[in-house]
Amino acid sequence: MTNGKEGEKPPKVEKEFFDLVNRLIVVSLQEREGLVEKYRDLFYENLFFIPVAQKVKCPMIMSKKLGNIPHAGFATLTRYAGEQLFFRQ
Helix, strand or coil: CCCCCCCCCCCHHHHHHHHHHHHCCCCCHHHHHHHHHHHHHHHHHCCCCCCCCCCCCCCCCCCCCEECCCCCCCCCCCCCCHHHCEECC
16 A cells, blocks of 8 residues: 555545544544534445445354354354364264
8 A cells, every 4th residue: 555645536525435434433422413414425425335245144164073163143253262162072
């Protein structure tokens, strides 16, 4: 990454949108309300990206010998932590 030294500048509306996203990280509750409304307006008036998938399942392939594995739910690090798993004899 060149940190803006190369390439072309993004359109004004995109820069405004991403600046707004960065401001929303740390703001007061009072300021947040107005910023969220502006965020929604910019988001719905412009097509910055197309979310092609949501809540995608991630299959996990494991040995039949492995014990204490969840058979449903979402894959998270805590659910598959090595100290919770064991191999059957």
